[in-house]
Amino acid sequence: MSSKTSSFVQAVLVALLAALSLSWADPARARHEGSHLYAQHCSACHGADGHGGVGVPLALPDFLAIVSDDYLRNSIRFGRPGRVMPSFAHLTDAEIEAIVRHMRGWYKGERRAAVKIGKGDAKKGEKTYKRNCAGCHGPEGEGGRGTGLTFSRPRDLPVLAPALNNPGFHAAADEQLIKATLIHGRQGTPMMSFLKMGLSEADIDDVVAFVRSLGKKRAPASARVLDSESAVLVRRSPHDVATTVEKVKNAMAAANMSVIRAVPFDEGMVDKKLENRKRIIIDGCDFNFLNQALTVDPRVGLFLPCRITVTEDAGRVLVMAVNPKRLSTIFNNSELNAMCEQMHEVYTLILEDATL
Ligand code: HEC
Ligand code: HEC
Numbered sequence: 339m340s341s342k343t344s345s346f347v348q349a350v351l352v353a354l355l356a357a358l359s360l361s362w363a364d365p366a367r368a369r370h371e372g373s374h375l376y377a378q379h380c381s382a383c384h385g386a387d388g389h390g391g392v393g394v395p396l397a398l399p400d401f402l403a404i405v406s407d408d409y410l411r412n413s414i415r416f417g418r419p420g421r422v423m424p425s426f427a428h429l430t431d432a433e434i435e436a437i438v439r440h441m442r443g444w445y446k447g448e449r450r451a452a453v454k455i456g457k458g459d460a461k462k463g464e465k466t467y468k469r470n471c472a473g474c475h476g477p478e479g480e481g482g483r484g485t486g487l488t489f490s491r492p493r494d495l496p497v498l499a500p501a502l503n504n505p506g507f508h509a510a511a512d513e514q515l516i517k518a519t520l521i522h523g524r525q526g527t528p529m530m531s532f533l534k535m536g537l538s539e540a541d542i543d544d545v546v547a548f549v550r551s552l553g554k555k556r557a558p559a560s561a562r563v564l565d566s567e568s569a570v571l572v573r574r575s576p577h578d579v580a581t582t583v584e585k586v587k588n589a590m591a592a593a594n595m596s597v598i599r600a601v602p603f604d605e606g607m608v609d610k611k612l613e614n615r616k617r618i619i620i621d622g623c624d625f626n627f628l629n630q631a632l633t634v635d636p637r638v639g640l641f642l643p644c645r646i647t648v649t650e651d652a653g654r655v656l657v658m659a660v661n662p663k664r665l666s667t668i669f670n671n672s673e674l675n676a677m678c679e680q681m682h683e684v685y686t687l688i689l690e691d692a693t694l
Pocket of ligand 1: 424
C-alpha cells in the first residue's frame with residue numbers, strides 16, 4: 339500500500355470511529371439504537387412498551403424509580419439462569435447501555451431517594467421471610483411457578499414472583515434494590531409495601547440480610563439447565579424407509595402419542611410426482627403431555643407436537659429427532675427440565691423400537 343492510500347485509509351478510520359463514538363455520546367441517538375435493540379432482544383417477552391408478557395413488567399414506575407443502571411445492566415448481562423430470562427453476555431457494553439437508556443425513557447418521574455440500610459440479622463429475617471414471603475417467592479426463594487404475566491391459563495398470581503435465590507439476581511441486585519422494593523412495593527403487581535403491611539424497618543433489614551444470604555449458597559436446582567451431548571438424537575435403521583416409518587408410527591402409538599401425519603418433508607412444496615419419498619416426517623402428539631407442558635411455559639408450542647424424521651442417504655436409513663434436553667438450554671427454564679428429560683426418554687425409546 340502506498341503511503342498516500344494508507345493515510346487515506348487512516349483518515350477514513352478516524353472519521354468512522356469519531357462517528358461511532360459520537361453516535362453513542364448522543365443520547366437521542368443512543369435511545370434510537372436502544373429501541374431497536376430492545377425490540378430485537380426483549381420485547382417478545384417483556385412487551386413492546388415494557389408492560390410484561392412471558393417476562394415480568396419493566397415499565398412500572400415503582401421499579402424504574404428505584405433501580406440503578408447497574409441493576410439493569412447486570413440483569414441484562416447475566417440474565418437469570420434457569421428462570422427463562424436469558425443472559426445477553428454477547429451484547430457489547432455500548433449495546434447494553436443503549437437498551438438501558440431506552441428503558442429509562444419509559445419513566446420521566448423522580449427517582450426515589452436512597453433508603454438507609456441497617457445491619458440486619460439473617461436468622462431473624464428467615465422467620466419473617468417464611469411468614470410473609472415464602473408463599474409467593476417459594477420457601478427457598480426459588481420464585482413462583484410459570485412465566486411473567488400470563489393470559490390464558492390458570493395461575494396463582496397475575497405477575498410471577500421472581501426468584502430471589504438466583505445467581506443472576508444476586509449478581510445484579512444490591513441491598514438498596516431489595517430494601518427499596520420492600521419499603522415501597524411495586525404498584526400494579528402483587529408485590530406490596532411491607533412497611534405499609536406493618537413490618538418495621540428493623541424487620542425489613544433482617545429480611546434483606548436473609549435474602550442476601552440466599553445468594554451465598556450454592557446455585558440452586560432452579561438455576562440449572564440440562565447438559566446434553568448433541569442437538570439431535572439419531573439411530574441407524576436396518577429396514578427400508580417405508581418399514582421404518584411404519585415402525586416409528588407403532589412405537590409412537592405405544593408411547594401414548596396420536597400420529598398426526600406421516601408425509602414427505604417436501605409435501606405441498608413440490609409437485610406430488612417430485613416428492614422425496616426417502617425423507618419422511620412423522621408428527622405425533624401426546625395431548626395430555628402437551629397441555630401439561632403448556633401450563634409450564636407457553637413457548638413449548640414451538641417444539642410440540644413431536645416430530646421424527648426418517649431419511650435415506652447413500653443407502654443408509656436414519657431415524658432422527660431433536661434432543662429435547664437441548665431445549666432446556668435454549669429455553670433457560672428449569673421448570674421444563676423434568677419434562678425435557680421425560681421427552682428425551684420417550685424419543686430414545688421410539689428411536690430404539692423403530693430400529694430394532
Ligand atoms: C425469553 C423471555 C425473556 C427475554 C427474551 C428477556 N427477558 Fe428479561 N425476564 C424474563 C423473566 C421471566 C424474568 C423474571 C425472572 C424470574 O422469574 O426470576 C425477567 C427479568 C428481567 C429483569 C429483572 C426485573 C425485575 O423486576 O427485577 C430485567 C431488568 C429484565 N428481565 C430485562 C430484560 C431485557 C432488557 C431484555 C432484553 C435485552 C430481556 N429482559 C429479555 C424473561 C425474558
Ligand atoms: C403476594 C405475592 C408476594 C409476596 C407475599 C411477596 N412478594 Fe416480592 N414480589 C412479588 C412479585 C409478583 C414481584 C415482581 C414485581 C415486578 O414485576 O416488578 C416481587 C418482587 C420482589 C422483589 C424484586 C425482585 C426483582 O427481581 O425485581 C424482591 C426483592 C421481593 N419481591 C422480595 C420480597 C420479600 C422479601 C417478601 C416478604 C417480605 C415478598 N417479596 C413478598 C410477589 C410477592
